[in-house]
Amino acid sequence: MAEAFPFELxxxxxxxxxxxATEVLIPGTEGYFQxxxxxxxxxxxxxxxxxxxxxxxxxxxxxxxxxxxxDVSPAGLTLLAQHAVDVNDLDKADLERRxxxxxxxxxxxxxxEAKAKAADYLDQLTTLQSAx
Amino acid sequence: MASLKDLKNRIASVKATQKITKxxxxxxxxxxxxxxxxxEAARPYSAKMAKVLGGLARSMDGxxxxxxxxxxxGRDQVHLLVVATAERGLCGGxxxxxxxxxxxxxxxxxxxxxxxxxYTVGKKGYDALKGEFGSIIVERIDFRGVRQLSFxxxxxxxKRVLEMFADGAFDVCTLFYSEFxxxxxxxPTAHQLIPASFPASEEEGEGKMDFVYDYEPGEEEILGExxxxxxxxxxxxxxxxxxxxxxxxxxxxxxxxxxxAGEMIxxxxxxxxxxxxxxxxxxxxxxISGAEAL
Numbered sequence: 119m120a121e122a123f124p125f126e127l128x129x130x131x132x133x134x135x136x137x138x139a140t141e142v143l144i145p146g147t148e149g150y151f152q153x154x155x156x157x158x159x160x161x162x163x164x165x166x167x168x169x170x171x172x173x174x175x176x177x178x179x180x181x182x183x184x185x186x187x188x189d190v191s192p193a194g195l196t197l198l199a200q201h202a203v204d205v206n207d208l209d210k211a212d213l214e215r216r217x218x219x220x221x222x223x224x225x226x227x228x229x230x231e232a233k234a235k236a237a238d239y240l241d242q243l244t245t246l247q248s249a250x
Numbered sequence: 251m252a253s254l255k256d257l258k259n260r261i262a263s264v265k266a267t268q269k270i271t272k273x274x275x276x277x278x279x280x281x282x283x284x285x286x287x288x289x290e291a292a293r294p295y296s297a298k299m300a301k302v303l304g305g306l307a308r309s310m311d312g313x314x315x316x317x318x319x320x321x322x323x324g325r326d327q328v329h330l331l332v333v334a335t336a337e338r339g340l341c342g343g344x345x346x347x348x349x350x351x352x353x354x355x356x357x358x359x360x361x362x363x364x365x366x367x368x369y370t371v372g373k374k375g376y377d378a379l380k381g382e383f384g385s386i387i388v389e390r391i392d393f394r395g396v397r398q399l400s401f402x403x404x405x406x407x408x409k410r411v412l413e414m415f416a417d418g419a420f421d422v423c424t425l426f427y428s429e430f431x432x433x434x435x436x437x438p439t440a441h442q443l444i445p446a447s448f449p450a451s452e453e454e455g456e457g458k459m460d461f462v463y464d465y466e467p468g469e470e471e472i473l474g475e476x477x478x479x480x481x482x483x484x485x486x487x488x489x490x491x492x493x494x495x496x497x498x499x500x501x502x503x504x505x506x507x508x509x510x511a512g513e514m515i516x517x518x519x520x521x522x523x524x525x526x527x528x529x530x531x532x533x534x535x536x537x538i539s540g541a542e543a544l
Contacts, residue, residue, distance in 0.1 A: 128298060130401040130486050132291040148466055161302070162466035163475055187472065189302055191463075196298055200479070201401065 121155035122174035124194030127181060129202045134181065138174035142195060144188050145169065153188075153195050160190040166242045168205065169197065180205040182246070184216065185239075217243050254529070257522040261515060268511035274340070275504035282433070282497035288399070289430060289490040296487045303480055306473055307446065317470070319477040322445035323421055328365045330388075330420035331356060332411065332443070334427040334488050335375030336496040337394045342503035344428060344436060344496055349378035351438040352426045356383060367420055371407055371489070388419070399489050401482070408482030415444055427488035428495040434502050436495035441488070443481055 125139035142153045145167030166184045173179065186199035203209075220240040227233035252260070307320055333352045335345045352375075356366045369389040370376040376390045389410060393403055411423060423444040428436045441447070465472055 126294070126298075128295045130292055130295045130404075130483055131288075133294045136294075146466060158464060159462065160464045160466060161472055163472055187302075187476065189298070198295060198298055198302075 123153075123155040123157075125171065125173075125197075126194070127169070127171075127183075127197045127199065127202060129183075129186075129199045131201075134199075134202055134204070135171065135179070139171050139195070140174055141172045142197075143170040144197070145183075146188070153190055157190050157195070159192065161187065162190075163187045164197070164199070166239070166246050168246075169202075182208050184243075213243070213247055217247060254522065254525055257518060257525065261518045261522065264511050264514050264518065268508055268515065271504045271507040271511060275501055275508060278341075278497045278501040278504060282494065282501055285490070285494040285497050286430070289487075289494045292487060292490050296483050299476070299480055299483050303446070303473075303476055306469065306476070309469070317473055317477055319415070319444055319481075320446050320473065323418075325421040326364070328367065328420040328422075329359050330367045330369060330411070330414065330423040332369045332371060332407070332423065332425045332485070333375040333379065334425065334485075334492050335370070335372035335378070336492065337373045337392055338496075339374060340503065341496050341500035342506075344499035345372075345374040345378060347436075347438045348426055348428055349375055351440065352379065353382065355424070355426075355440060369407075369411070371485075372492075389414075399486075399493060401486055404486030404489055405482045407485045408478070411443070411481055411485075412478050425484060425488055427492045428499075430491050430494040430498060433498040436499055441484065443484055446477060446480065 120140040122138040122140050125135060125137060125142060126133065127135040140154070144151055144153060144162070145165050147163045147165050150167075151162070164183060164186045167182075169181045169183055171179045171181070181199075181202050182205055183197070183199040183202040186197060186202075189196045189198070203212075217240065220236060220243050224233065224236040224240055227236045331352055333348065335348050339345065352368070356368065359366050366383075367386055367388045368379060368383055369391075370379060370387060371391055371393075373392040373394060376387065376392070380387060391407065391410075393399065396403060414420060415423065422442070425441045425443050427439060427441070429439045430436055
């Protein structure tokens with residue numbers, strides 16, 4: 119049995135998970151990474167994607183998160199998500215609305231940097247959308 | 251002296267008012283419970299955020315090229331006051347105490363020769379401040395149609411503030427809201443958003459970071475991403491605290507009003523009865539003296 123570590127998933131609106139997990143797969147901006155117990159301290163931003171969690175009691179959960187960041191420290195893993203929902207509760211219409219908003223942002227972007235950022239975000243969202 | 255009929259009408263109208271205030275108190279109590287749990291649910295996020303940012307900020311301290319959101323842009327001339335209030339009145343001193351605090355702050359800054367701009371969030375704040383500061387209210391927004399505050403609303407405000415900062419419209423930004431303590435006590439609070447300030451008390455000894463983080467992508471990129479989000483998070487927290495405070499204030503205000511109405515009814519009833527008795531006595535005297543005269 120794998121070693122467990124404290125795991126928290128919070129969004130500004132509420133705390134989604136707080137408990138012991140054995141492994142968590144996180145969509146980092148620079149690629150997916152998996153966190154086990156005793157992971158080296160790491161702070162990473164997250165792109166929109168799916169987080170897969172295996173809790174210590176053997177239950178697995180998947181969450182769709184829209185950006186945020188992960189804080190891996192000896193005290194455990196904390197995911198601060200901009201917005202997070204359980205995969206089962208994901209609302210297609212909500213996702214579409216976000217894609218739509220991202221498109222508008224891209225159209226409104228003033229400078230190249232903002233444009234690149236918006237394009238990235240849109241790209242990640244559409245990838246996510248096509249995954250469902 | 252009011253006639254019996256007048257008194258009767260008064261009593262009826264005060265009773266009707268009391269019914270309304272009682273109902274409002276009950277509604278506020280129900281809403282307070284919801285607002286309070288929303289504020290509590292949001293707490294872990296903002297606490298974590300503050301901790302992480304505080305740590306990052308300390309490690310950036312004194313280094314060159316710290317982001318402007320953290321270190322400020324080096325000037326202190328134009329101040330933006332974001333004043334968050336409720337959409338509705340009838341909640342005691344809630345709105346006016348926030349407005350008063352903002353007003354004093356603005357006057358003090360103006361006295362020091364600084365330029366002040368105001369961004370009101372919520373209808374009541376605008377109403378309270380437009381008289382004196384109408385010309386410097388640069389932006390206003392209200393959430394009258396919004397039933398349950400979500401992060402989206404806070405983000406709207408946060409984004410607007412960031413845009414203005416990017417355009418160089420102000421140097422320092424302070425957020426005014428009311429911190430929820432309990433039903434009877436809400437504390438108007440000023441919190442500096444830009445340059446970012448962190449509560450000093452979060453250093454709890456064991457919270458100190460004695461290990462080195464790996465940063466992915468980089469420390470500065472992460473700060474660059476977190477700082478703008480922190481603005482929205484702080485605004486969100488303020489809005490939630492405000493929502494809870496508003497309901498708390500309304501609840502105690504309506505409780506007072508109900509009690510006052512009760513006292514008034516008692517007093518009016520007393521004088522009504524007294525007058526009725528006086529009239530009966532007078533009529534009796536008239537009858538008796540009439541009978542005696544015969």
